[in-house]
Amino acid sequence: MTAPHARYRHAVAIPAGMAVATALAFLPNTTAAAADEAPAPVSADAAPLSYVVNVKPGQGTSAYVKKAVGKAGGTIVTSYDQIGVIVVHSSDADFAKTIRKVRGVQSAGATRTAPLPTAVTADLGTPKALSAAEVARAQAPAGQDPLEPQQWDLPAIKADKAHEKSLGSSKVTVAVIDTGVDDTHPDIAPNFDRGASVNCVSGKPDTADGAWRPGASESPHGTHVAGEIAAAKNGVGMTGVAPGVKVSGIKVSNPDGFFYTEAVVCGFVWAAEHGVDVTNNSYYTDPWYFNCKNDPDQKALLDAVTRASRYAEKKGAVNVAAAGNENYDLAADEITDPSSPNDTTPGERVIDPSECLDIPTQLPGVVTVASTGAKGLKSSFSNYGLGVADIAAPGGDSTAYQKPEPPATSGLILGTLPGGKWGYMAGTSMAAPHVAGVAALIKSTHPYASPALVKALLYAQADAKACTDPYDIDADGKIDAVCEGSKNRNGFYGWGIADALDAVTK
Numbered sequence: 136m137t138a139p140h141a142r143y144r145h146a147v148a149i150p151a152g153m154a155v156a157t158a159l160a161f162l163p164n165t166t167a168a169a170a171d172e173a174p175a176p177v178s179a180d181a182a183p184l185s186y187v188v189n190v191k192p193g194q195g196t197s198a199y200v201k202k203a204v205g206k207a208g209g210t211i212v213t214s215y216d217q218i219g220v221i222v223v224h225s226s227d228a229d230f231a232k233t234i235r236k237v238r239g240v241q242s243a244g245a246t247r248t249a250p251l252p253t254a255v256t257a258d259l260g261t262p263k264a265l266s267a268a269e270v271a272r273a274q275a276p277a278g279q280d281p282l283e284p285q286q287w288d289l290p291a292i293k294a295d296k297a298h299e300k301s302l303g304s305s306k307v308t309v310a311v312i313d314t315g316v317d318d319t320h321p322d323i324a325p326n327f328d329r330g331a332s333v334n335c336v337s338g339k340p341d342t343a344d345g346a347w348r349p350g351a352s353e354s355p356h357g358t359h360v361a362g363e364i365a366a367a368k369n370g371v372g373m374t375g376v377a378p379g380v381k382v383s384g385i386k387v388s389n390p391d392g393f394f395y396t397e398a399v400v401c402g403f404v405w406a407a408e409h410g411v412d413v414t415n416n417s418y419y420t421d422p423w424y425f426n427c428k429n430d431p432d433q434k435a436l437l438d439a440v441t442r443a444s445r446y447a448e449k450k451g452a453v454n455v456a457a458a459g460n461e462n463y464d465l466a467a468d469e470i471t472d473p474s475s476p477n478d479t480t481p482g483e484r485v486i487d488p489s490e491c492l493d494i495p496t497q498l499p500g501v502v503t504v505a506s507t508g509a510k511g512l513k514s515s516f517s518n519y520g521l522g523v524a525d526i527a528a529p530g531g532d533s534t535a536y537q538k539p540e541p542p543a544t545s546g547l548i549l550g551t552l553p554g555g556k557w558g559y560m561a562g563t564s565m566a567a568p569h570v571a572g573v574a575a576l577i578k579s580t581h582p583y584a585s586p587a588l589v590k591a592l593l594y595a596q597a598d599a600k601a602c603t604d605p606y607d608i609d610a611d612g613k614i615d616a617v618c619e620g621s622k623n624r625n626g627f628y629g630w631g632i633a634d635a636l637d638a639v640t641k
Contacts, residue, residue: 182250183226185212185338187396187439188234188243192219196239203240207233212397213339215404218442222338222397224251231432244435246396247422249478262355263547264558270372280366282373282557287509287543288529292569293636294376297576301639302368302379304579309364309382309571310411310452312402313357313418314392315349316384317553320358322366322373323382331383331409338397340405347384348553354392355552357384359560360417362551363568364575372557373549376572376635380579383411393421393478396436399495403443407450412578414447415571416456416495417564422476425491433491440494448500453578453586453593455571456496457530457563458505459518462616463488465497466520466626488520497523502574502590505629506530506566508537509546511600513616513627515608517563521619521626526597528573528633530566531559536608569633576638596641597631599623 188204190196197216204211208227214220219241227233234243265282273281289295308328315334318327334346349357365382366375375382385405387398399420406414420426420440426433444454463470465488472491473483488497495501505524506517513519514532534546547559570593577592578584584592602618602625609615618627 183224184230185246185251185395185397186223186225186231186234186243187246187400187435188221188223189241189435189438189442190219190221190239191241192217197221200237200239203237204234207237209234212337213401215400215443218400218404218446220400220439220442222400235431242431242435242438244432246436247393247478248476249422262359262552262558262560263545264552264556270557280368280370280372280374282549284542285544286373286549287539288531288548288569289374289376291507291509291511291529292376292573292633294572297635297639298368298374298378300636301576301579303377303576304582305379305381306582307377307380307412307575307578308410309377309380309413309415309575310385310406311357311361311364311382311415312385312387312399312406313360313415314354314388315347315357315386316361316382317348317358317551318384320362320551320553320555321371322369322551323358323361325367325369326365326378326381328381328383331381331406331411332385333405334386335398335401335405336386336389338395338401340401347386349386350390353390354388355558356417356560356564357386357388358553359550359558360415360564360568362557363548363565364415364572366551373551376569377575377579380575388418394418396420396439400439400443403440403447403454406452407447411447411452413453413455413571413574415568416454416501417562417567418457419459419496420494422478424472424475424477425470425486425488425493427486427491429490437492437494441498444495444498444501448586451586453502453574453589454495454500455502455504455567455574457567458496458503458524459493460516460562461518462516463518464520464616464626465493465518465523466619502526502570502593503629504528504563504567504570505627506532506563507628507632508532509534509539509543510537511632512537512603512608513606513618514561514563515615517566519616519618519626524626524629526570526594526630526633527600527628528566528569530563531561573633573635573638576635580639592638592641593633594630596634596637597629598634599631600628601625602627
């Protein structure tokens with residue numbers, strides 16, 4: 136089973152009758168090109184494209200190349216000299232070819248195939264929001280927030296038990312690198328870290344007050360993720376996995392819903408330099424689902440985001456990312472990608488996922504999170520792969536496949552929505568925040584732990600789960616995915632299911 140291809144990690148295929156229960160963000164209706172006719176970047180003599188130019192980190196080479204950028208017809212937007220990434224706009228269709236020949240340039244490429252600003256509009260559905268009446272009727276046992284009985288995902292990772300020991304430290308910050316966070320939400324406001332929040336959409340930090348918030352017509356995705364991680368335990372709404380830690384919003388998605396390289400680079404560098412302990416990345420970097428090292432443009436994007444994510448880890452951040460929602464085996468010899476580039480006309484291509492990477496999900500050092508449903512099985516949509524999926528956590532699934540135990544009624548994941556609301560979504564986008572929350576609890580318990588140690592503890596404390604074999608999630612008699620590996624480490628669940636209780640007691 137393969138889900139529709141969408142740029143948001145929360146968009147998943149839900150059976151008929153369940154469509155209203157999740158947010159779906161589909162690509163615009165386009166006709167795919169043949170595999171050997173994949174479109175080249177737009178020749179935009181009148182309309183500029185955005186580029187990244189990668190050089191050796193430091194001032195010297197950057198200064199030399201910056202002069203060459205102007206001569207090649209480019210305008211510098213900003214430069215991250217600490218990692219050697221320069222963000223450039225140019226209307227010259229040959230800019231990348233020209234600048235690659237300059238001494239000191241290690242790679243350079245267009246970050247999109249559509250001119251600036253992108254003309255794409257997203258058909259973004261809305262999550263299933265709880266009505267005011269449903270929120271008002273919510274009742275919970277003493278010590279729980281009103282909506283917590285609907286959060287089957289918390290006991291699935293023992294977060295309810297963990298909260299009896301610790302809610303996490305307010306000295307720990309998790310950055311939500313996403314579509315923006317509504318920090319005015321009553322469940323987010325108590326834990327929001329304004330100093331670590333920013334708008335990075337242009338590739339250059341915008342620190343204007345509230346710049347990190349999503350616009351009225353923009354996706355609620357980032358706000359939902361933030362609530363899953365750190366919704367306050369305050370007698371209102373729901374409870375996050377780590378309700379005592381801080382959460383920040385780093386907005387990297389433009390109004391059309393695209394996560395371009397220059398924005399993602401800005402997000403990681405901002406997190407690195409503002410004391411962030413964990414980053415959550417529930418997206419893939421547009422416009423290529425997979426970035427191939429043998430393509431000069433895609434290689435440049437891969438280089439830039441790799442440098443930025445490594446810089447964030449070097450500065451103390453654990454980077455957590457969603458595995459994706461296409462039921463792909465990311466350890467397979469080949470995958471058919473029909474969705475790239477998604478900002479113009481996608482063309483079907485066959486790629487090797489060991490050479491063409493989903494970024495930041497498959498980058499070195501990044502914690503790659505697969506999704507499970509209410510029965511603890513791999514979600515029908517979740518990507519997987521032995522040696523690629525590091526850990527698993529609840530991301531939800533259709534109740535037709537995995538129905539939660541009462542009093543929970545939805546097999547999806549409850550989260551905060553802009554405007555002081557709550558609602559359900561599903562996807563590996565919802566699984567990653569659970570792991571980010573557990574990582575924050577580990578960091579709270581071990582405040583001096585390095586990112587490497589936090590990750591080691593995260594994997595060691597995970598509850599080992601054997602392969603689901605056979606995996607026929609829709610019970611139609613056909614195998615839907617094949618799990619490889621042992622109980623202690625396999626393609627569906629990695630090292631196991633994240634364990635919040637161990638995070639605060641060991």
